[in-house]
Amino acid sequence: GAVVSQHPSRVICKSGTSVKIECRSLDFQATTMFWYRQFPKQSLMLMATSNEGSKATYEQGVEKDKFLINHASLTLSTLTVTSAHPEDSSFYICSAPTGMYNSPLHFGNGTRLTVT
Amino acid sequence: AQSVAQPEDQVNVAEGNPLTVKCTYSVSGNPYLFWYVQYPNRGLQFLLKYITGDNLVKGSYGFEAEFNKSQTSFHLKKPSALVSDSALYFCAVRDHNTDKLIFGTGTRLQVFP
Numbered sequence: 109g110a111v112v113s114q115h116p117s118r119v120i121c122k123s124g125t126s127v128k129i130e131c132r133s134l135d136f137q138a139t140t141m142f143w144y145r146q147f148p149k150q151s152l153m154l155m156a157t158s159n160e161g162s163k164a165t166y167e168q169g170v171e172k173d174k175f176l177i178n179h180a181s182l183t184l185s186t187l188t189v190t191s192a193h194p195e196d197s198s199f200y201i202c203s204a205p206t207g208m209y210n211s212p213l214h215f216g217n218g219t220r221l222t223v224t
Numbered sequence: 225a226q227s228v229a230q231p232e233d234q235v236n237v238a239e240g241n242p243l244t245v246k247c248t249y250s251v252s253g254n255p256y257l258f259w260y261v262q263y264p265n266r267g268l269q270f271l272l273k274y275i276t277g278d279n280l281v282k283g284s285y286g287f288e289a290e291f292n293k294s295q296t297s298f299h300l301k302k303p304s305a306l307v308s309d310s311a312l313y314f315c316a317v318r319d320h321n322t323d324k325l326i327f328g329t330g331t332r333l334q335v336f337p
Contacts, residue, residue, distance in 0.1 A: 114267065140323065151314065151329045152268075157322070201267050205323050212258055213325055215267035 111135055114202055114216025121192055121223055129187045129219045131202030137182035138204035142213065143175075146199040158185040192223040226251045228298075228315045230328035237305045238336050245300040245331045247289075247315030256318040257298045258325065259289055261311045268314065274298060285309070305335045 111134040121127050131141055139160045144152040156166040156177050164177035174196075176188040185204075189196050199220050203213040227250045237243045249255050256275055260268040272283025279291045289300045300313060315328040 112267075117265075142324065152327045154324060154326075157324070199265070203268075203325075212270040212273055213323075214270070215260075217267040218265065220265060 112204055112214045112216045114219055116219060117217060118220045123193055123223055124191055126188055126190045127192055127221060129200055131185045131216050133183045133204050136206045141185040141202055141204045143187050144201045146201060194223045197221055197223045226317045226319055226326050228317050228328040230315055230331045232331050234332045236334045239307050240304050243302050243305040245313050245333060247298045247328060248296050249298060249317050251317055258316040259300050260314045263311050307335045307337050309333060310335045
């Protein structure tokens, strides 16, 4: 079945540094990918939709300059958390539709970001 | 606006007993409904979906869900729970125009041996 690979699975960084998270569709092409953020014991919050070859679409309240999204190819989207703060610590998950009609979204295994 | 509600934060059930995780939806038009499961520190795994057709949908790992239009519900069920079913379960509805998935708040299922 369709596989989405997310890397790294865990990252610890210092305040003020930037962290890049990669999301790859391994066996299908994804013109669109979704980035979610999940706080402990809470649901998934959609942050943005990345679009191959064009700008990402951000949800209301998500800082574009803080969370940089790039969708460089049909199989790769990246989320960069810039100038990270401890409050950015969270679980970030990407997902992608396979493009087949009414197919479910396929999710990466998530990235646990801890900012110290 | 499309939305789903999961009224229970946690469901506890003994192994071998049937389980139900509740979900109700609010949509304009035909609902595209999904159930996902999340294990600790992992992404979400697809269990099943309802798009159209039979109201009883069968999915992975012995799970099934019943679409009930009159009650606007899509409850997840399993006839006999396993300890390994313990996880966080999310109901979701898809926005027809954007492909965005809108998630419920999640229900933690705890199956006791």
